[in-house]
Amino acid sequence: MSVLILADEHDPSADRMVLALxxxxxxxxxxxxxxxxxQLNVSARLRGGRWTGHLTTxxxxxxxxxxxxxxxxxxxPYQFPDSLNSAEEQHAHMEGKxxxxxxLMSLPALWVNHPGRIAGxxxxxxxxxxxxxxxxxxxxxxxxxxxxxxxxxxxxxxxVAKMFGAISIVEGGQREFAHTSPLDxxxxxxxxxxxxxxxxxxxxxxxxxxxxxxxxxxxxxxxxIYSHTASAYIDWRTGYGTNTYRLIDAPAGVIDAxxxxxxxxxxxxxxxxxxxxxxxxxxxxxINAGGQFGWIEDExxxxxxxxxxxxxxxxxxxxxxxxxxxxxxxxxxxxxxxA
Amino acid sequence: xxxxxxxxxxxxxxxxxxxxxGATATAVDEQPSPVGTRPWGLRRMCPAKSxxxxxxxxxxxxxxxxxxxxxxxxxxxxMGPPTAPTTGSTDGSDGDPSEDYHND
Numbered sequence: 001m002s003v004l005i006l007a008d009e010h011d012p013s014a015d016r017m018v019l020a021l022x023x024x025x026x027x028x029x030x031x032x033x034x035x036x037x038x039q040l041n042v043s044a045r046l047r048g049g050r051w052t053g054h055l056t057t058x059x060x061x062x063x064x065x066x067x068x069x070x071x072x073x074x075x076x077p078y079q080f081p082d083s084l085n086s087a088e089e090q091h092a093h094m095e096g097k098x099x100x101x102x103x104l105m106s107l108p109a110l111w112v113n114h115p116g117r118i119a120g121x122x123x124x125x126x127x128x129x130x131x132x133x134x135x136x137x138x139x140x141x142x143x144x145x146x147x148x149x150x151x152x153x154x155x156x157x158x159x160v161a162k163m164f165g166a167i168s169i170v171e172g173g174q175r176e177f178a179h180t181s182p183l184d185x186x187x188x189x190x191x192x193x194x195x196x197x198x199x200x201x202x203x204x205x206x207x208x209x210x211x212x213x214x215x216x217x218x219x220x221x222x223x224x225i226y227s228h229t230a231s232a233y234i235d236w237r238t239g240y241g242t243n244t245y246r247l248i249d250a251p252a253g254v255i256d257a258x259x260x261x262x263x264x265x266x267x268x269x270x271x272x273x274x275x276x277x278x279x280x281x282x283x284x285x286x287i288n289a290g291g292q293f294g295w296i297e298d299e300x301x302x303x304x305x306x307x308x309x310x311x312x313x314x315x316x317x318x319x320x321x322x323x324x325x326x327x328x329x330x331x332x333x334x335x336x337x338x339a
Numbered sequence: 340x341x342x343x344x345x346x347x348x349x350x351x352x353x354x355x356x357x358x359x360x361g362a363t364a365t366a367v368d369e370q371p372s373p374v375g376t377r378p379w380g381l382r383r384m385c386p387a388k389s390x391x392x393x394x395x396x397x398x399x400x401x402x403x404x405x406x407x408x409x410x411x412x413x414x415x416x417x418m419g420p421p422t423a424p425t426t427g428s429t430d431g432s433d434g435d436p437s438e439d440y441h442n443d
Contacts, residue, residue: 005405006349015406015416030405033348059402077346093346101349115349163380168387173367178383193379 002027002066003312006104007073008034013294013305014073020309029062031055034076036096044103051103064103068315069110071308072118074290110315112268112308118289121265124164124200127287130264135257136284142201147191150183150201158204159183160234167237179235205275205283210236213250213272214293215262216307220255223296224248224276245299250274254282261287269308 003021007014009032021028031040035057044053044064055062078096080089105115113121121127125143132138142153153159160182168177182204210225223245225236232239250258254274262270271291275283293304371377397410407415 009400012416018405077348105349175387176384177387181383192375193377196378199380
């Protein structure tokens with residue numbers, strides 16, 4: 001039995017996972033789909049209701065039937081020769097996606113997480129609706145391309161603007177970011193451009209601090225995030241150099257609701273973001289089905305890599321394939337050695 | 340033509356509405372659209388703050404060991420935590436390969 005890691009070759013967390021799986025004596029194979037087709041070959045045949053055959057990388061031949069667990073970590077798009085014209089490239093990509101991608105997504109393995117479920121969970125409005133139904137507290141949210149709707153909504157309470165998808169673009173050769181930001185009078189006076197696409201606005205959640213909760217099968221580990229700048233107070237992603245972190249416990253009611261959310265979304269891993277108010281209320285912001293954990297693991301010793309590795313080693317036979325989350329603190333002696 | 344999740348290498352078309360991350364980089368000489376045409380949400384875009392990040396020299400992916408190593412074959416990850424925990428993308432989407440972590 002083997003574990004397949006699908007990850008960008010530039011992925012420190014995937015590097016750590018290779019080492020963790022090696023320590024456990026597991027057979028691990030790592031692929032970046034960006035290697036296809038130049039450095040990745042597929043040869044698969046349908047036998048007995050499943051795809052059999054091999055994936056071949058520069059150093060390995062991977063038996064499809066041996067794969068019992070897959071860790072999916074945002075591997076790159078396929079990279080086709082520059083000599084292809086745009087129609088040829090699009091054709092090659094779609095054939096590769098539904099061919100190679102189709103063989104991979106059909107593997108009867110434990111997926112952490114299956115890319116189809118990651119794709120479904122990526123819709124923020126869907127997440128918020130499911131989270132609310134599962135019992136998590138969610139702030140009032142507006143999806144609109146109507147300036148009038150924005151003004152009505154903003155008149156009700158302090159309001160922030162948030163992106164649905166990527167918070168950064170590359171424009172004119174420069175990378176730019178748009179983090180969560182509060183609406184002010186100047187914004188409301190000039191909402192030109194709202195009509196061009198859907199925009200997300202949410203009423204502000206008063207915060208004492210924030211938290212990122214990691215769910216790995218039935219393990220739950222939560223890190224408090226404490227901002228120390230004005231911008232990081234609004235969006236902690238602007239404060240990586242100044243934020244502080246410590247492991248905390250979430251209320252039992254929040255844990256139960258998260259358990260229901262994970263089950264409904266059919267995810268085996270998630271990084272969930274919360275605001276904790278001055279009154280102690282936990283407000284759900286979002287779930288990231290492929291959410292990063294490495295920097296918090298480095299800061300707190302949270303054993304996320306170990307938990308994931310243990311789950312992957314157990315594979316599809318594990319109860320954790322669709323288990324009940326269990327709250328826990330890091331086990332003694334699992335803190336990663338200092339560099 | 341609707342492009343559905345076209346750049347994602349495995350995830351199929353969602354039963355929901357089309358979702359394509361697509362390419363986000365413009366041509367270098369492309370200019371922002373005029374106010375009123377440009378989506379309002381992009382008004383808030385600001386250049387990323389540059390952070391000096393010491394990086395290993397000549398790091399490459401070692402196919403035998405299945406991780407990144409430096410020019411002397413030492414695993415980069417064993418030299419300590421990545422020094423650039425920055426936000427470059429949303430989960431599951433493309434990101435800036437020059438960043439060590441794509442946090443979201």
